[in-house]
Amino acid sequence: EPEVTQTPSHQVTQMGQEVILRCVPISNHLYFYWYRQILGQKVEFLVSFYNNEISEKSEIFDDQFSVERPDGSNFTLKIRSTKLEDSAMYFCASRRGVNTEAFFGQGTRLTVV
Amino acid sequence: QQQVKQSPQSLIVQKGGISIINCAYENTAFDYFPWYQQFPGKGPALLIAIRPDVSEKKEGRFTISFNKSAKQFSLHIMDSQPGDSATYFCAATYSGYSTLTFGKGTMLLVSP
Numbered sequence: 001e002p003e004v005t006q007t008p009s010h011q012v013t014q015m016g017q018e019v020i021l022r023c024v025p026i027s028n029h030l031y032f033y034w035y036r037q038i039l040g041q042k043v044e045f046l047v048s049f050y051n052n053e054i055s056e057k058s059e060i061f062d063d064q065f066s067v068e069r070p071d072g073s074n075f076t077l078k079i080r081s082t083k084l085e086d087s088a089m090y091f092c093a094s095r096r097g098v099n100t101e102a103f104f105g106q107g108t109r110l111t112v113v
Numbered sequence: 114q115q116q117v118k119q120s121p122q123s124l125i126v127q128k129g130g131i132s133i134i135n136c137a138y139e140n141t142a143f144d145y146f147p148w149y150q151q152f153p154g155k156g157p158a159l160l161i162a163i164r165p166d167v168s169e170k171k172e173g174r175f176t177i178s179f180n181k182s183a184k185q186f187s188l189h190i191m192d193s194q195p196g197d198s199a200t201y202f203c204a205a206t207y208s209g210y211s212t213l214t215f216g217k218g219t220m221l222l223v224s225p
Contacts, residue, residue, distance in 0.1 A: 004156075031211050042217040043157060043202060056212055091156050098211045099145070104156035 002026045004105035006092050012111045013082050021077045021108045023092030032075045033093040033102065034067065036060070043091065049075065082112045117205050119216025126223050132190040134219045136203035139184065143205040147213070148177065148188050151200045160201070161188070193223045 005024045013019050025032050034046040047057040047067055054067065066078045075094075079086055092105040118137045126132045136146075144165055149157035163170045163177040163186065170177045176189040190197055203216040 033212070035213075043213075043215040045212050045214070048212055050211075093156075095211060099208055101147075101159050101162075102211075102213060104149075104158065106154070106156045 002103075004092055004094055004103050006090075006105035006108050008108060009106065010109045010111070012113060015084055015112055016081050019079050019082055019110065021079075021090050021092075021110070023075045023077075023094075023105055024073055025075055025092065025094030026096075026103060027073070029094035029096050029103075031055075031095045031098065032067075032069070033095075034077045035091045035093060035104075036088040037091065037107075038088045046077070046090075079110075082110075084112050086110060087112045117203055117214050117216040119203050119219060121219060122217065123220040124222070126190075126193045126221065128193065128195060128223055128225050130193050130223075132193045132197070132221055132223070133187060134201050134203070134221070135185065135187045136205075136216050137183075137185045138205050140205070140207070141184070142207045143214075144207045145205065146177070146179065146186050147204050148175075149202040149204060149215075151202065151218075157202055190221075193221075195223045195225050197221060198223050 007022045032049040035043050037043045045058050047061045048055045064080045068076050089107045091107045093102045095102045147162035148160045150160045151157045161172050161175050165181050174191045179186045200218045200220050202218045204213040206213050
């Protein structure tokens with residue numbers, strides 16, 4: 001069964017460092033998302049991506065964040081200068097169409113120290 | 114307007130019992146209401162979903178009840194099993210708009 005895969009599963013980084021979280025969405029999917037979940041809290045939307053551009057972003061997704069689909073298969077989230085409060089589980093999701101099921105990856109746990 | 118409120122925050126149910134989780138929404142444009150199940154260290158996985166043209170949807174032991182006038186929907190897990198122990202999130206979105214708005218989650222523990 002096709003699945004969304006994310007790497008790494010756990011990333012520890014020092015405050016102020018740049019991190020790139022990677023995702024491989026399901027191959028025939030067209031819509032891509034990043035969500036995050038701070039420990040014990042709800043899943044929060046960060047950004048959606050369609051047709052090689054950002055289609056929507058939340059207020060969380062400030063200038064420190066960027067997304068890219070560099071090669072038609074990977075979908076990346078970059079955090080330029082990490083803060084302690086960026087520590088969270090980051091989930092990538094994809095869907096084939098706007099009214100279809102969203103599939104989530106297993107997440108990347110980012111720990112900023 | 115975009116919020117989805119979920120309760121309870123945590124729930125303990127005995128094996129064989131019924132687990133009930135409730136959600137309420139404000140945005141009347143929402144027309145797709147999925148429930149996600151999340152095990153520790155895993156991503157949310159779609160469990161069951163409903164659209165407001167029906168008041169109930171059942172898949173195995175899992176049932177969604179939907180009350181459009183009250184803007185509420187709930188998940189019922191019949192004959193709850195220890196393997197059902199997980200965090201459950203309700204969510205909502207609307208046609209033509211693909212981003213999900215999640216509730217805060219309910220941690221369910223089914224005791225043997």
